[in-house]
Amino acid sequence: MRGKKQNVRLWAVAFWLIVWQLAAVALHAAYPHGALLLPSPVSSLARLWTLASTAVFWRAIGTSSMHILGGFLLSCALAVVLAALSARFSRVEELLAPLVAAVKTVPVASFIILALIWLSSRTLPLFIAALMVFPPVYLNVLEGIRRTDASLLEMARVFRVPFSRTLRGVYLPQVLPYFRSAVSAALGLCWKAGTAAEVIALSSGSIGEKLYNAKIYFQTADLFAWTAAIVLISAAFEKLFLLLVDKIAERMGA
Template sequence: MSSLPFSPTVPAGATVHCAQRARPAPRRLGLGALVAISWLAPALLVLIWELAARAGQVSPQVLPAPSKIANTAWDLIQQGRLISDLFTSLLRAATGFVIGGSIGFLLGTAVGFSRLAEALLDRSIQMVRAVPFLAVLPLVIVWFGVDEGGKIFLVSLGVMFPIYINTVLGIRQVDPKLLELGKVTGLNNRQLIRRIVLPGALPSILAGVRYALAVAWLALVVAETIATSSGIGFLAMDAREFLRTDVIVLTIMIYAAIGVLSDAVARLLERRLLAWHPNYAAGGRR
């Protein structure tokens, strides 16, 4: 009688468990790969646009080719116009952002902490927020004329509201249990605000900053339609008079590029200031 080879009995559950452990974990894409993928669609769109323009499918008067727009940008840089106008617009936007952001943060902090301040301020602020930029424009011209003050005022006005709303929302959404815990551990009101309330409200405040950056450029476009002799908006208005579609599209692309860069700066600020937060730390889900 031949002997059979020894075959130990293994429980079915253990076999499944071993197979699960042996299965390789799915590979996560690195940051560089994700960044490359995010630029894939815009690059493909520009390529299709260029090919369509070269094939004559798109009229140059309607939408010039990207190569034509790049040549126009280089010509304006050599003339010294583009850099000067870009710097002027950036200065206006930055000044208005600092002024409007500071006012929005202070008002939002007051309303977030005080129901009395909310009763005094919030309804008036919401009424002003509902007024479109174009409706305010004639009054701004009466107040400030065509000087820089009117343009900075419009940018500040647009920036103030997103930061105000998100500051109030962030303060009101702080977990009451954390406040109770802080009081139990002996923190006074100032320490509660500095260590618990403001850090807890920071994600919402920074979300308001990102939204305010986009609104700042929208307000600047409206502001630079006021009689002016410099800025990206003036460059577009001047090109409209001479039917320079390439310059108009160039200014639109500049606004888009600045918006992408400012949003990237805001994201970097989020990662630095919110490194303690699991959703913003390195490798955290966004």
Template sequence: MKKSFINKIIATFIFLLIWHFASKSFSSIILPSPFEVVISFINNINDKNFFKHIGVTVYKAFWGIVISFLLAFPIGVLMGIKKEVYDFFHPFVVFIQSMPVIAWVLLALIWFDNNFIPVFVVIIAVIPIIILNIAEGVKRVDHKLLEMAEIYKLSKGKVIKNIYIPSIAGYFESSLKIVFGNTFKVVVMAEVLAHPGMGIGEKMSWARINIETADLLAWSFMVVIITFIIMGVLKLFQKEKN
């Protein structure tokens, strides 16, 4: 654990060193130095609307994930239980997953209000991941355990609690990691194009328009930090569970 942490520190230091020397070969518009990005980051924190912008983006990401799970979980379970249901839904799920996210953003710009677009794009981006993982978890249930449950006439509640949930749990956790790893990238991209008025993507869009590269990178790193924090909390939760 300690060695892994030291390696990460060394890798970060080397990255910053390469970045620092590379920035000397270009103007700050093309590649600002790490110091310039840090200054922009501090200026952003001092902005009275800083946490509001972050809150808006996190709020949209949160509701996108919640709605996705509410829709995907029952579909995934049914797909795992019934082959007919799997065969019916699978082409639609693959179609949604195969379409470029940017295409969904552009369509959403036509269909929806600007504030809902990031939520919609999150749903579209993560729902196939959840459905397929849940379906796979259900399909992997040990059928011998189900047969024994039937012999001993266990209630449906006990079958779900003691057989299905443990089987699904690993796949559910796997989908969570993928979902949280992708959600903020997707929601920010949608905000950049939708211009909802508030949010990290809105600030990044204005930084691009004003050619403020340091500010653009500062907000980009903010997205990385938020993702790292959430993934870290998820890891702690898994350790506590184990």
């Protein structure tokens, strides 16, 4: 179900940047090595700009994006298919219920450590991102299917409308708002979980590895710069993906 959109206001961003800057200035004045504890927004942005001019930066972005967004897309496809099966067969829903409950409640760190026993450091982020995305998408799509207008479905049956047309004209317009709401929340979640998996597994050439190295070598400005890169990439992909969903919904009349 489409919730109320929370817009990020420019003045609010500016406020917190000023708070950050003041905190950094106060810390730098109080401690000789205050920059190691909290770099200023300006130094973090400058470091991000420097990193963005290197090939290593873009290789890490590409590696992490391939793993995390690949897991997101695979999980979305699987969640939609299984939600449709669960709506049609109650036994499928009953079978999946314990798995969905476990994924929702067990800490992501536990899944990362357990999965690392069986998976390589390169495939782990994809698996963890997919695992975290599955519950919200599955549950929302299942709810959307169940809330599909019964009168429209009955009319389609009476007039013997082909399933392909029923899917396009009835199910998709009804389910897409639920799907949109789910992926909006799941995209940020998959980046958090996927990056955490990269850090723990030390996935070679990934953003997570760069974050770990920044922590080991006390490169705090790098840590903030890479974190900003994650936020920007996640926000950009969310905008693009939701724009695609909205275009589809517009064509479907949702």
